[in-house]
Amino acid sequence: MSSLxxxxxxxxxGLGLVFLLLAxxxxxxxxxxxxxxxxxxxxxxxxxxPTKALEHKGVSRSLALGVIVLVSSIIFxxxxxVLGPGIFSDIQAITGGLPSLRERSLDLARSAGMFxxxxxSALITPEILGHVQSYLLSxxxxxxxxLGEWLFNVIVIVPLLTLLLLTTGDSLKDAFLSRVPxxxxxxxxxxxxxxxxxxxxxVFARFMETLVVxxxxxxxxxxIGLPGAIVLGTLxxxxxxxxxxxxxxxxxxxxxxxxxxxxxxxxxWAVIVISIAQIIDNTVLxxxxxxxxxxxxxxxxIIITSIGAQLLGAVGMVxxxxxxxxxxxxxxxLYQFLQSVQRHAAFSELEPSEPQKSTTL
Amino acid sequence: MASSLYAEIFREPSRQEIRDFLxxxxxxxxxxxxxxxxLARLMYKRTFKEGEIIFVEKDIGSAMYIIMNGKVSILKQxxxxxxxxxxxxNGSFFGEMALLTDxxxxxxxxxxxxTELLVFFKKDLEHVLEEDPAMGLKLMRxxxxxxxxRLQHAITQLEGSGK
Numbered sequence: 001m002s003s004l005x006x007x008x009x010x011x012x013x014g015l016g017l018v019f020l021l022l023a024x025x026x027x028x029x030x031x032x033x034x035x036x037x038x039x040x041x042x043x044x045x046x047x048x049x050p051t052k053a054l055e056h057k058g059v060s061r062s063l064a065l066g067v068i069v070l071v072s073s074i075i076f077x078x079x080x081x082v083l084g085p086g087i088f089s090d091i092q093a094i095t096g097g098l099p100s101l102r103e104r105s106l107d108l109a110r111s112a113g114m115f116x117x118x119x120x121s122a123l124i125t126p127e128i129l130g131h132v133q134s135y136l137l138s139x140x141x142x143x144x145x146x147l148g149e150w151l152f153n154v155i156v157i158v159p160l161l162t163l164l165l166l167t168t169g170d171s172l173k174d175a176f177l178s179r180v181p182x183x184x185x186x187x188x189x190x191x192x193x194x195x196x197x198x199x200x201x202x203v204f205a206r207f208m209e210t211l212v213v214x215x216x217x218x219x220x221x222x223x224i225g226l227p228g229a230i231v232l233g234t235l236x237x238x239x240x241x242x243x244x245x246x247x248x249x250x251x252x253x254x255x256x257x258x259x260x261x262x263x264x265x266x267x268x269w270a271v272i273v274i275s276i277a278q279i280i281d282n283t284v285l286x287x288x289x290x291x292x293x294x295x296x297x298x299x300x301x302i303i304i305t306s307i308g309a310q311l312l313g314a315v316g317m318v319x320x321x322x323x324x325x326x327x328x329x330x331x332x333x334l335y336q337f338l339q340s341v342q343r344h345a346a347f348s349e350l351e352p353s354e355p356q357k358s359t360t361l
Numbered sequence: 362m363a364s365s366l367y368a369e370i371f372r373e374p375s376r377q378e379i380r381d382f383l384x385x386x387x388x389x390x391x392x393x394x395x396x397x398x399x400l401a402r403l404m405y406k407r408t409f410k411e412g413e414i415i416f417v418e419k420d421i422g423s424a425m426y427i428i429m430n431g432k433v434s435i436l437k438q439x440x441x442x443x444x445x446x447x448x449x450x451n452g453s454f455f456g457e458m459a460l461l462t463d464x465x466x467x468x469x470x471x472x473x474x475x476t477e478l479l480v481f482f483k484k485d486l487e488h489v490l491e492e493d494p495a496m497g498l499k500l501m502r503x504x505x506x507x508x509x510x511r512l513q514h515a516i517t518q519l520e521g522s523g524k
């Protein structure tokens with residue numbers, strides 16, 4: 001009988017895994033819709049915590065919701081209005097500096113005494129620099145078109161969905177859980193809570209890390225007088241989200257910008273700014289914010305990030321670790337759940353015996 | 362079906378019934394009305410059929426159960442047999458060890474009649490302890506009192522069976 005239960009357990013576990021893989025495949029196929037929903041859920045998870053904290057202080061749900069929506073709208077649209085013009089002029093400065101890339105590179109290499117007697121014009125040909133220029137322009141234009149595609153989602157759909165979730169989130173969860181059979185209930189609530197907590201803590205930690213690293217770079221770049229400081233600093237913060245490769249990638253844009261527009265010393269200062277930000281991030285921020293959350297082997301991180309990059313590009317690299325962590329929770333919970341079902345089945349086969357010394361507590 | 366789901370999602374959750382019930386439970390006797398209201402919002406109400414298993418021995422527990430209505434038996438496995446060790450009714454609670462440890466369930470709980478239970482999760486107790494330590498402390502003290510009483514009860518029983 002127990003071998004039959006074990007066989008059933010293996011089949012159920014396998015079917016559960018297949019179901020999880022199918023769900024993942026569906027999210028991949030409809031990645032745009034899945035991403036919009038995921039972004040709304042993330043925004044909901046971020047805003048729901050302060051709403052509940054206000055509610056706990058005695059503020060009504062409607063008022064708490066109104067306050068949180070108002071404050072977050074002011075922060076979001078205020079940032080766009082305050083930083084928008086600066087970002088626009090920074091993009092102009094970056095694109096305007098690109099044509100002089102070749103001349104500046106040659107001058108700097110010559111002045112640094114690099115390559116000795118070798119003819120630099122032969123090494124840094126207009127074709128090579130043309131490729132570099134078109135590569136940099138393609139990054140800017142693809143980012144712009146990506147933002148354009150997402151603008152409607154980010155400005156209209158995501159806030160609406162988030163508001164809907166904030167208004168109905170708890171009832172939605174209750175309605176879902178009320179349909180879960182008793183035997184699955186305790187574990188379902190636990191899994192749901194683990195997933196929500198993982199996403200919430202991870203998003204908060206990475207958001208704070210991006211904000212602090214980005215702010216440090218923007219301030220540093222402004223202090224050294226690097227053109228495009230706001231855009232390049234923000235980019236450095238965002239690139240930092242990509243594990244291992246991100247910090248390395250974040251060096252190049254300010255480095256190229258400094259080389260193109262100013263001098264070698266500015267380039268060195270730009271690298272120093274990023275290095276200081278990275279040292280603070282690695283020694284302070286990651287220890288305080290992330291060490292507890294991301295208990296993943298570095299080798300696994302590299303493999304998962306590579307798979308994420310293959311499937312979804314830059315977005316895949318950023319979301320790879322949280323998706324992996326949630327998948328791990330789901331698989332472990334599935335295993336735990338099926339073990340419990342197995343115990344239930346085994347229990348029903350036991351024979352009842354007469355009560356000997358039962359107690360009423 | 363769709364309309365009932367819609368009503369369920371968009372209703373203002375009424376927790377008054379749960380709050381009023383909790384106010385009469387000794388475990389929550391030291392808490393303010395507003396604190397009990399907050400706890401009522403954190404609890405889930407579940408209905409079990411007669412004979413339905415609530416949890417099984419060796420399951421990893423994450424919640425405590427309070428009986429609103431009905432009867433529950435606590436059963437222990439002994440080889441291939443099952444022995445009832447306790448019968449619980451309205452106002453009693455069980456599975457409270459799950460709130461304090463990550464240990465496996467030490468016994469099985471089964472509904473002996475149609476039973477309405479309130480489920481209080483460990484994660485919510487931890488949340489209360491973080492957000493409102495004073496309220497959390499009162500709750501923990503009450504839990505400790507009940508556990509001490511139960512331990513005393515078990516010792517008395519053991520002494521009785523040894524004579």
